[in-house]
Amino acid sequence: MTDSDAAVHVEDPGVRRVVAVRLPTAYGEFRAVGYLDGRTGAEQVALVQGDPAGERVLTRLHSECLTGDAFGSRHCECGEQLAVSLRAIAREGRGVLVYLQGHEGRGIGLLAKLRAMKLQQDDGLDTVDANLALGLPVDARDYRAAAGMLKDLGVRSVRLLSNNPRKGEALERYGVAVAERVPLLVAPDAENLRYLRAKRERLDHDLPHLDGGPGPS
Template identity: 45%
Template sequence: MPVEFVAASKLPTKHGLFDISVFQDPESGQEHIALSIGLVVDPSVAPSDAAISTSIPTLVRLHSECLTGDAFGSLRCDCGPQLNSTLALLAKKGRGALLYLRQEGRGIGLPNKIRAYALQDQGHDTLDANLMLGLPADARTYEMCQVMLNFLNVQKVNLITNNPAKIEALVALGLDVVERTPLHVGENPHNAAYIETKQKRMRHIKA
């Protein structure tokens, strides 16, 4: 069953004032969040009444939850800087959305993510660590994004990503991804091998 809209409010942040909309899977109870700016946040507004949301591409980032990077400032990944850089960009442009998807550790969950970290400490890369635990390299799904973007009346997407798999996932859902904006931030000596693995083994785009 797809996620359903639950509630919306204003959220002042260090980057600017955003609309926060919460969606929930009625069966699992899992929640996902849309932080948006300059978009219509009203389920009663038809797309035809929100021409600005549908006529030009909307900046969108699909950001998977990363407690260690987003909240604790971990240097093992580039997630925290990607989150903050995206919100800063959306605030600067005055229009767009960040979909915060509760899929910790590329969908394997926090406990398994830390188990994978322990294997990385032994010299295994981020992909092999997952596989050694009997887990997929990337267990994320993106079907909830269709509901969330429809709610925001987003028709054409300018996706903020280095990951072609995210573009392919949205296109497979019938969404119109017409542009891509790269996001290269947060690189440091602690995550250099992690980023290199994503580029060499997981098809992430360097430029």
């Protein structure tokens, strides 16, 4: 057997559940289930309400965004989407939010994201062209770990809280059925309207509410 033949038969390390713990939050009580991604070494977490095993589980795949999630940046809508998703799952009493480390800036990392933001502010580039100007991919995210986590939790199909059709397509490629995509629309403001329009026009996000322009700040 050659070295290349041996490589073909190496078992895919996938994600491994490490710990589960009760997590009371401002949005309700969740169970935090921690995983280790054997492919990348990333530590991942799913916040779970109720028993998620089965069909049509309300689910959010949330890409980490330090500036939006922690600092409340108005450049994007990430922080508000995170809060709305947690409230929706808590209200339903059953669901999963997968918080994906390694997805900062659509997968380019924090410092590169800040450099891209500077190009948008200084040179007028949109979020797509800013990444390209840095020689970086427009979207480098992968959802294999998210699918593995959902499967471990017994989720067979999801109602996916997302405006991004590509997330649903990625989940389906990795074996998790998307029964429905649930819109996650946040009112735009003057700071993020251009960014959101670029997501709609260049990244295929379903954002029909942008036509009215920015809402109240």
